[in-house]
Amino acid sequence: MARRLRPVELDFVGTAPVRLVFAREISASPEQVFHALAEDVPGWTQWFSAVTLARATDGGAGREIRLRGGTRFTETVLAAKAPEVYAYRVDTTNAPGARALVEEWRLAPRGTGTRVQWTFAADGTAPFRVVLGLARAGLGRAFRDAVTSLDRRVAPR
Secondary structure (H helix, E strand, O other), X not given: OOEEOOOOOOOHHHHOOEEEEEEEEXXXXXXHHHHHHHHOHHHHHHHOOOEXXXXXXXXXXXXXXXXXXXXXXXXXXXXXXXXXEEEEEEEEEOOXXXXXXXXXXXXXXXXXXXXXXXXXXXXXXXXXXXXXXXHHHHHHHHHHHHHXXXXXXXXXO
């Protein structure tokens, strides 16, 4: 059953009780990466293997996301500043224990490519926070695999 989470803003990324931050440099340009993140939402299923459904809602102001294993999210886009930042807040989810969640993607030019930084900022029950801490390595692998796949998909060859 989906539950409504606390409506937090972008500053939550810096103040959340749990902050998982991952970064990787890829050859795709910031503009290519931003397009894939913010403008081709359905394309997430092609490069982020955990995502089974991704669609923009409310004319691009929101998103509906489904993950392998059945986790579902409805989200509000908090920032879409091309080609630097794309961030969204989870409004409802069926994930147990979550109270607030924001994901932020920061893009910075690195040579001819991009440094991609993903921050997963969350609050929840004590068991939820413990599980996130234990899941750090797996989320890091998922991020690395997804960004590598994204790079193969959008970078010119």
